[in-house]
Amino acid sequence: MNEPLFSVGQRVRIADRTPPVHHRVPSYAKGQIGIVERVCGMHAEPEKCIRGDGKPFQRIYRVRIPQSTLWEPYKGTDGDKLEIEIFEHWLEAAE
Amino acid sequence: MTDHDDHDHSRTFQPDHPEPTSDAALVGLALRELLIEGGHYTADEEQAVIASMQGASPENGGKIVARAWTDPEYKQRLLHNGADSIKELGFELEPYEFTVMENTEHVHNVIVCTLCSCYPRALLGMSPAWYKSGSYRSRVVREPRSVLAEFGVELSDDIDVRVHDSTAELRYMVLPQRPDGTDDWSEEDLAALITRDSLIGTQRDLIPR
Numbered sequence: 001m002n003e004p005l006f007s008v009g010q011r012v013r014i015a016d017r018t019p020p021v022h023h024r025v026p027s028y029a030k031g032q033i034g035i036v037e038r039v040c041g042m043h044a045e046p047e048k049c050i051r052g053d054g055k056p057f058q059r060i061y062r063v064r065i066p067q068s069t070l071w072e073p074y075k076g077t078d079g080d081k082l083e084i085e086i087f088e089h090w091l092e093a094a095e
Numbered sequence: 096m097t098d099h100d101d102h103d104h105s106r107t108f109q110p111d112h113p114e115p116t117s118d119a120a121l122v123g124l125a126l127r128e129l130l131i132e133g134g135h136y137t138a139d140e141e142q143a144v145i146a147s148m149q150g151a152s153p154e155n156g157g158k159i160v161a162r163a164w165t166d167p168e169y170k171q172r173l174l175h176n177g178a179d180s181i182k183e184l185g186f187e188l189e190p191y192e193f194t195v196m197e198n199t200e201h202v203h204n205v206i207v208c209t210l211c212s213c214y215p216r217a218l219l220g221m222s223p224a225w226y227k228s229g230s231y232r233s234r235v236v237r238e239p240r241s242v243l244a245e246f247g248v249e250l251s252d253d254i255d256v257r258v259h260d261s262t263a264e265l266r267y268m269v270l271p272q273r274p275d276g277t278d279d280w281s282e283e284d285l286a287a288l289i290t291r292d293s294l295i296g297t298q299r300d301l302i303p304r
Binding site (some may be wrong): 081 | 209255259
């Protein structure tokens, strides 16, 4: 198992890109900043699987994003959150 | 002579279903034929998986919730590592990470898969039709409070909503709150209280009968 690049509580940005293959990042989450809610295990990653590349296993993180920053306008409270699973290569550290 | 000559794979695949006609269904069947011909799995193994999924139901979730309500240490294991802790009760959801989200006085959880319709099917059985609808999948992330209200769940502002989008290899279940007045109930009676929708989060309050 590779050591996780990110840790719980760290601010991360989800990449804003659209590879021409099946990938598991919905468009509403692309480019968004959140914090790592939990570090999960290693799983087969669909973009590599579909190309037949080796080592398709990547770390998954759960990322927590405030609903009020995802949607404009948002009808709810500042405490409302969305949590989503993101593979490691879609994340970078954010300020 | 190979063992492929003595039977017809199409007859081992849910034989009561009507013959497929759509392009997508035909491509799916062709792919399945190739995987079986290539020895990746056998038709018998496929049947066993289908049978096990058909045996799954929200009652399994009810047993897990009732154990968590009555055994605080089990609840901690369940919240920390759902996949391992459900094995203690004879359940399994490999290769997925089973992730249980606890409702509290100030937190309400709701599950969705915006990209398709991921659901812990091998544990809880088939998901409801609305869970797979484009309307639920697109709206519950954007306006969860409105969607929940349509299900009869009115949340005051002192309750935070957490929407969990099941986008990859985790599968989710909500741990509902134990209703008041059930302190002396047996684990079996508690389990019977739990509904499918309360495990998804489109129901919040469980009503003791």
